[in-house]
Amino acid sequence: MTPESETILVTGACGQIGSELVPVLRKxxxxxxxxxxDVVPPSPALENSGPFEKLDVTNRQEIGQLIHKHRVKAxxxxxxxxxxxxxxxxxxxxxxxINGLYNILEASRELGVRQVFCPxxxxxxxxxxxxxxxxxxxxxxPTTIYGVTKVAGEHLCDYYVRKYNLDVRGCRFPxxxxxxxxxxxxxxxxxxxxxxxxxxxxxxxxxxxPETRLPMMYMPDCLKSIIELMAADxxxxxxxxxxxxxxxxxSAADLxxxxxxxxPDFEVEYRPDFRQAIADSWPESIDDSAAREEWGxxxxxxxxxxxxxxxxxxxxxxRQGKLxxx
Ligand code: SER
Numbered sequence: 105m106t107p108e109s110e111t112i113l114v115t116g117a118c119g120q121i122g123s124e125l126v127p128v129l130r131k132x133x134x135x136x137x138x139x140x141x142d143v144v145p146p147s148p149a150l151e152n153s154g155p156f157e158k159l160d161v162t163n164r165q166e167i168g169q170l171i172h173k174h175r176v177k178a179x180x181x182x183x184x185x186x187x188x189x190x191x192x193x194x195x196x197x198x199x200x201x202i203n204g205l206y207n208i209l210e211a212s213r214e215l216g217v218r219q220v221f222c223p224x225x226x227x228x229x230x231x232x233x234x235x236x237x238x239x240x241x242x243x244x245x246p247t248t249i250y251g252v253t254k255v256a257g258e259h260l261c262d263y264y265v266r267k268y269n270l271d272v273r274g275c276r277f278p279x280x281x282x283x284x285x286x287x288x289x290x291x292x293x294x295x296x297x298x299x300x301x302x303x304x305x306x307x308x309x310x311x312x313x314p315e316t317r318l319p320m321m322y323m324p325d326c327l328k329s330i331i332e333l334m335a336a337d338x339x340x341x342x343x344x345x346x347x348x349x350x351x352x353x354x355s356a357a358d359l360x361x362x363x364x365x366x367x368p369d370f371e372v373e374y375r376p377d378f379r380q381a382i383a384d385s386w387p388e389s390i391d392d393s394a395a396r397e398e399w400g401x402x403x404x405x406x407x408x409x410x411x412x413x414x415x416x417x418x419x420x421x422x423r424q425g426k427l428x429x430x
Contacts, residue, residue, distance in 0.1 A: 110218070111137050113176040115161050115208065116183030118142040121223070121326060123150060123285040125180060128327050130154050139174050142183070147285075159183075161204035167211045178219040180330070181208045187227050187382050189289030190250035201253035202260075209264050209272070217270070221334055224258050224276040224346055226319055227251035231385050238387035240348045240394040247385045261345035273333050275347040278319035278390060280326050281410060283417045286430065291382040295320055295359060299414045300429040302363050302370045303422060311377045314357035317388040321351040322405035322413070329401060336399035343394055350390035351403035352410065362411045 112129055116122045117140035129138045130153060140150055141159035150156060157170055161183045170176070183204055190197035205222060212220050229238055230245040244255045254276075261272040279292025286300075287293045294310050295318075301308035321329075329349055354362075360372040395401035405413070421427040 110177035111139065111174045112178045112180065113139045113141060113170065113174065114180045114182060115141050115159060115204075116181070117150060117156070118144050118146055118285070119182055120280060120282055120285050120287040121323075122180075122182045123147065124282060124323055125182070125327055125330060126150060127153060128331065129180070132331070139170070139176065141170065161207060162199055164207040164211065167207050168215065171211050171215045171217060176215075176217055178221075178334075179208055179212060179217055180221045181205065182223065184223075185250065186288065186290035187225075187248050187250040188291055188293070188379050190253070191248060191378065191382070194249040197249045197253055201250070202256060205257050205260060209260065209270065213264065213268050213270055219271045219273070219334065220261070221330060222257060222261055222272065222274045222345060224254045224274050225250070226276055226278050226386050226390065228255045228258065228276060228346070229385075229387050233387060235387050237389050237391045238348065239391050240343065248382055251385075258346040265344045271338060272345055273336075273341075274345040275329060275333060275349040275395065276390075277326065278321050278350050280321055280323060281414065282323035282326075283414055283421070284323070291379045291386075292318055292320065294356065298356075298359060298363065298372070299418055300427070302367055303415070303418050303427070304429060306367065306369050307371050307373070308360075309373045309375050310356050310360075311375065311379050312356050312383050313376050313380060314360070314372075314374050315355050316380070316383050317353055317355040317358075318383060318386060319350040319353045319388070319390045320410075321349070321403065322410040325351045325403040325405055328404070329395075332401065333395075333399055341398050343398065347395040347398070347401075348390050348392045349395050349401065350392050351405055352407050353389040354407050358407065359411070362407055363415070366411070366415050
């Protein structure tokens with residue numbers, strides 16, 4: 105748990121998770137204590153709610169200066185390139201995901217940061233991993249550069265725990281579904297786009313096949329997991345940077361059918377692209393019993409509850425003329 109007096113730095117604060125985590129952290133710890141940072145300019149909402157600093161995580165010096173200037177004690181390191189963008193720009197994915205993480209860990213070690221959160225992903229798994237109820241400790245042989253960076257990242261984080269007693273924590277997020285900021289460049293992004301298209305056009309062309317089943321989670325559960333994992337008693341943790349985590353699993357067709365219960369004239373067409381191969385290399389369901397046992401993980405939203413809430417929130421935004429897509 106971050107004591108009230110400590111300053112928190114969030115990297116990637118303008119991204120899908122960051123844009124919703126920052127307000128939660130500001131509410132918990134005070135707006136001035138949470139420094140939002142990103143390489144891109146902030147939204148007015150983010151900029152007006154507390155301090156913002158421009159930060160490129162591949163620049164070690166910038167990170168050091170920021171941590172020093174604000175006497176940062178906890179870092180939520182969310183800046184990363186996701187799976188689909190990674191396949192288009194593998195070198196950039198390595199640069200941001202590996203060198204960026206290394207810079208954060210090194211600066212944290214040198215400047216006395218107490219706690220670091222770094223998300224991992226179901227992308228650490230690959231075709232050789234058991235696909236159903238994927239175990240916590242299993243084969244990690246990803247076929248995407250994103251997965252390669254996440255496996256290396258998990259090991260690097262755990263190394264800093266062992267070698268330097270730096271308190272680094274993280275979980276392997278499944279696809280995250282949210283209604284505030286669109287995800288960028290992931291393979292699970294279809295499960296967000298489908299809601300916007302359903303509301304705006306009643307039609308969606310899906311880039312995965314209908315039977316493609318993947319683990320997923322609604323944003324309120326994602327935020328809850330970050331806060332709870334960071335607050336967990338360190339001495340109870342046997343894992344640190346690599347907790348399996350899930351809330352639900354569904355196929356593209358399952359999600360379309362659930363949305364159709366609310367919008368009966370909604371139609372989906374399936375035109376798989378290069379992201380199909382990525383999805384096919386990932387698990388369809390996850391065993392997250394280690395997270396449940398070690399820090400009490402328990403999700404609140406299943407497919408039906410998530411779908412109903414997504415549609416409620418997005419329709420409300422539409423009524424207010426605030427539904428922005430893409
Ligand atoms: N949502 C991510 C992606 O699709 C998985 O971590 O890349």
